[in-house]
Each structure stands twice: as C-alpha cells, then as structure tokens.
Amino acid sequence: MTELRLARRWIPLLALLACASRGAAPPSAAAPAKAPAALVVTPDQSQRPKSDRPWGDPVQSDEADRKVMEALGAAGKGTAPDGAFSAALVIGPALWSLLTHADPALGAVGTPAQAKIPLPDGSMQTLEMRTFVNAGELPALLRAAAFQKVTAAFARGHARAASEAERKLFYVFIPFEIAGQPLTIVEQGRQHLVAHLSDGKVAWLDVLSAYSVGD
Secondary structure (H helix, E strand, C coil), rough: CHHHHHHCCCCHHHHHCCCCCCCCCCCCCCCCCCCCCCECCCCCCHHCCCCCCCCCCCCCCCHHHHHHHHHHHCCCCCCCCCCCCCEEEEHHHHHHHHHHHHCCHHHHHEEEEEEEEEEECEEEEEEEEEECCCCCCCHHHHHHHHHHHHHHHHHHCEEEEEHHHHHHHHHHHHCCCCCCCCCEEEEEEEEEEEEEEEEEEEEEEEEEHEEECCC
C-alpha cells in the first residue's frame, strides 16, 4: 500500500464554508477535560479475502443513490429523518479535516477515531477522523453550520456508482468488506464525496477526491 496524503483538493469547498465559523453557535457538547481515547479503525489484513481485487466491481444502485441524496439534503437543512443516518456514523479523515478547518469548535463533538493504514515498510500511517456513536452526538453534528453547508453543497451534486479505482481507495480505510455492495459517489464539480450505506442508512462519509496517493 502506498502512502496517502491529504492533498487539500477540497480547498475550493472552503468558499462554501467561509461563514461557517462566524456567527455559528458552538456545539452543545462541551470539550471534555481529557480527550477520550480514540477508536482505532484498523483493517485486519489477515482476515481479508485472498483476492487481487477484494473491493469488488462497481455496483449501481439507484436506491442507494437516492437514500444518500435524501440524507444529504436533510442534513443540509440541519435535520435527519429516521433511518437517514446510521447509529454509528463515521466521518472520514478528509471530510473531518475540512469541517474542523472551517469550524474548530467541532473538535468537541463526537468520538475521536483513527484510521491506521499499513505501509509497505511495515509501519502504520495514522489519519484522524471522527465517529458519532453515542446519544446526542449526531444532533450536535447536524447543528454545525460547516456540516450543513458541506452536505447542502453535495445535495446539489450528481450521484453515481463508485468506480473500481474509487472502491479500491475507499477499501484502504475500512475494516469491513464491500465486494458486491453499492458504494455511492456524489460529484460536485471536481469534489467527490463517498457515501457507504449500512442497513440502508448512511454510515460513512468522506471527500475521496481530497486524497493524493504517493509512494
């Protein structure tokens, strides 16, 4: 596996978020006196399928695309209908970096998490992300102006099935299998949001176009 870097390809999106941290109410959850230990999301390579392409072929699903777009549209308005988002929502490293850049107060929301990605030399690359797994965490995210602006922007985009290359990149971050499952990409100009559903609910969001892959 090659090294992943945040290429800051989401910089144009910051224009949509210019006012996110000005006049926005801070998250209701106060920052803990001591940050909780981060959840670690480390794919167990020994348990992964012995295949050259374990991420699988692209899978088109109009239903999955519809659910993703409906969830984004609702989140852009600060709401979340029952069944729109999973009870364990993951905001991937690139999207989390974007959101906290726009609104540092979001650092007090959710449960810290880390993606630990194996490198060819046997070391691990760590990328910070965030999970929303406890009661009250998701509403705090939905109230955040930065999250509303990002989701509203992508809600005006175009949904399609992830390509094989996009599935391969997404597979690096996740501890579960996606072969045979739909994976939605939402295009907004040159920015590509990836959304994964679990039990028909949005369970993982990230800006896949923000990553640069290097040796």
